[in-house]
Amino acid sequence: MELFNYFRSSASYRVRIGLALKGLRFDYKPVHLVRNEQTAEAFAAVSVARLVPLLKDEESLIHQSLAILEYLDETHPTPALLPADPLGRARVRALALDIACEIHPLNNLRVLRYLTQSMGVSEDDKDRWYRHWVESGLETVERQLAAQPSTFCHGEAPGLADCILVPQIFNAQRFECRTEHVPHVMRVFANLLFSCADGRGVGAAHAGWRGLAAGVLENTLAALCEATSTPPAEIHAWLGACIGPAAFEVGDEVRQAFGAAASGFFQPGVVAGKWWADLAGLARWRLQQSGVRHISGGGWCTHSEPSRFFSFRRDRVTGRHAAAVWRR
Ligand SMILES: N[C@@H](CCC(=O)N[C@@H](CS)C(=O)NCC(=O)O)C(=O)O
Missing domain, CATH: 3.40.30.10 (Glutaredoxin)
Known part of the structure; x- marks a missing residue:
């Protein structure tokens, strides 16, 4: 196929x-x-x-x-995307159509282009239009999921309605739509996300502050998303060991390289013009800015954990660290 x-x-x-x-x-x-x-x-x-x-x-x-x-x-009937009973099938199709017919067609590319390019609607108003139809459309789905709660949209296995729900929620998150008003939708989405993280691909990136500022993480993420057709919100990132925020003293050029929006990751050092930089915090923030939602790790400090890690800054003796990621 x-x-x-x-x-x-x-x-x-x-x-x-x-x-x-x-x-x-x-x-x-x-x-x-x-x-x-x-x-x-x-x-x-x-x-x-x-x-x-x-x-x-x-x-x-x-x-x-x-x-x-x-x-x-x-x-390919197994596993089934539709339930065996007619009422169940009707419910699943209705949920799927509530998104596929009532939300998605109002917001797809050619409609948005028509709004901005033919009707002169501003980018802000176009985004408002987008959010309006997503936020109000999801309420219909929410009422159905609240009336008959289950792990997935219908029952304990993912099916047709779930195939439609997941991309719609990724879109909602991409366009910063409200989702707090649809807790049942988001609960089902979280269950689905866990099931969909299927290990189609892995990526590994290594960077010091210069590489981090230059976009090593963003580039790795983009390559992984492209190669595996996975949106950033579905990627799981783990941050390995690095020098921690109480030990990483840097000059002002480092703070400047990350820009004003990152100033919260730098605390004034003992010496004027020096800063304590939170490298793992910066990496986490840059990933979040790129749409990654599942980030763990980042708690190991190579400088303050001598039994685990070498640190040239600490001992003036070099060594090797390794981290591995693989597909099963
Ligand atoms: N109802 C159709 C929608 C298809 C559709 O609108 N696809 C979009 C991408 S999500 C597309 O090809 N857009 C191109 C365009 O709008 O020019 C379906 O479910 O397949």
Whole structure:
């Protein structure tokens, strides 16, 4: 199977989740929406809608994410995306459509472009429009999840509605929509996130303050997200050992390299013009700024834990540290 899709397209992401739940392999055919590849000749030749996702199964082409998901469910029934009973199926489809028909079409790329480019709506008003439909649309989903609470949208296994919910919440977070008013939605989302962190790829980055300021983490994150079609909010980051904030004395050039917004990570040193820098805090902050939500580690100080780590600054003797990340 081939899936024509774009990593940031939520309709594509629905199908990728469905394929992952069913353990189906597919060839990833990228269609870059921001570069308008959806309207370019190569894609238009196979796509009636000029939209992603588009699934090619042998010689057959299927568009519309919900139609694709139901097709996959019928051709690969286990695990099922829809419940066995008619009422359950109706509830799951209604939840899916409450997002796919009532929220998403109001906010997708061509609608937003029409607002700004054809109707002269400002960027701020466009964002307000976006947030309005997401925040109000999610209330409908919230009422249903509150009335019949379960681990996932419907019952104890993820299904069709969950495939639709996850990308919508990532979009909500990306556009800084309110989500406190939909606690059941966010509870289900958290359960799903945990299940979707499937180890499709790993990345490792090493940097001192210069590399950190120059964007080593952001570049690694971007490469990992692109390679695995994973949004930053779904990435789990762990910070290894580094010199801690009570030991890392730096000059003003370090504080300046991170800019005024990072001034909270620098405390005045004993000597004028020197600062105590919180390197792990800066790394955590830079990852958060890039949309990473799951960050752990960062508590080990190489300088103050001699039984564990060497520290050239402490002992004037060099050594080696290693950290490993792998896929199982
Ligand atoms: N209802 C369609 C929506 C498809 C859709 O709007 N896809 C977006 C990406 S999420 C797209 O291709 N947008 C390109 C554009 O708006 O020009 C589905 O569920 O597949």
